[in-house]
Amino acid sequence: MELEELKRKLVETGRRLVERGLVAGSAGNLSLRVPGKELVLISPSRVPYESLRPEEVSVVNLRGELLEGRTPSVETRMHLAVYGARPEVGAVIHTHPVCASALAAVGLGIPPFLEEVVVLFGGEVEVAEYAPPGSEELARNALRALGRKNAVLLSNHGALCCGRDLDHALEVSETLERVSRSYVLSLLLGGPRYLPEEAVKLQRRLFEALG
Numbered sequence: 140m141e142l143e144e145l146k147r148k149l150v151e152t153g154r155r156l157v158e159r160g161l162v163a164g165s166a167g168n169l170s171l172r173v174p175g176k177e178l179v180l181i182s183p184s185r186v187p188y189e190s191l192r193p194e195e196v197s198v199v200n201l202r203g204e205l206l207e208g209r210t211p212s213v214e215t216r217m218h219l220a221v222y223g224a225r226p227e228v229g230a231v232i233h234t235h236p237v238c239a240s241a242l243a244a245v246g247l248g249i250p251p252f253l254e255e256v257v258v259l260f261g262g263e264v265e266v267a268e269y270a271p272p273g274s275e276e277l278a279r280n281a282l283r284a285l286g287r288k289n290a291v292l293l294s295n296h297g298a299l300c301c302g303r304d305l306d307h308a309l310e311v312s313e314t315l316e317r318v319s320r321s322y323v324l325s326l327l328l329g330g331p332r333y334l335p336e337e338a339v340k341l342q343r344r345l346f347e348a349l350g
């Protein structure tokens with residue numbers, strides 16, 4: 140895909156995040172790794188998704204230096220930390236969704252109580268220790284709690300998801316909020332029953348096979 144096409148894809152996906160209620164205004168941020176190049180496209184800082192134009196999308200190298208577009212998101216470090224540690228990751232999305240953020244606020248991770256938790260996220264979604272937005276420490280904490288999985292909650296803040304490309308990262312982000320809603324409801328109904336150990340193992344193999 141051409142750079143211009145990838146920029147358009149990022150803009151469209153940003154609008155989807157707003158439509159789905161995963162972010163509001165210019166909050167949150169999303170990025171993708173340009174295939175075959177040491178470049179990352181990332182949403183710029185403080186531009187509402189509805190008015191973001193493809194030519195404003197920030198193009199940075201893996202050191203975070205701006206090459207094209209507007210000032211990159213304040214969370215660029217967190218995105219680059221994921222690309223640096225996970226060569227198979229092609230896109231990263233950071234959102235502020237209601238239910239996942241509520242779990243992040245009380246410090247509750249999401250255990251394997253539905254199949255998606257294992258098949259799509261790779262297992263229990265952990266809560267990264269608190270650090271100020273945009274800090275090097277937040278990038279480190281998020282990466283540590285993410286591990287080899289596709290989703291992590293950020294204490295008192297929101298969520299971070301990744302995937303092999305932008306569509307996959309979007310699917311993970313949407314599912315994380317849906318699963319968070321189910322988890323909050325099951326807690327209110329007396330607490331979920333967890334998946335049997337054997338099922339978790341089987342789904343974990345599926346997660347690894349899907350990449």
Ligand SMILES: [Zn+2]
Nearest residue numbers: 167272296297
């Ligand atoms: Zn944020």
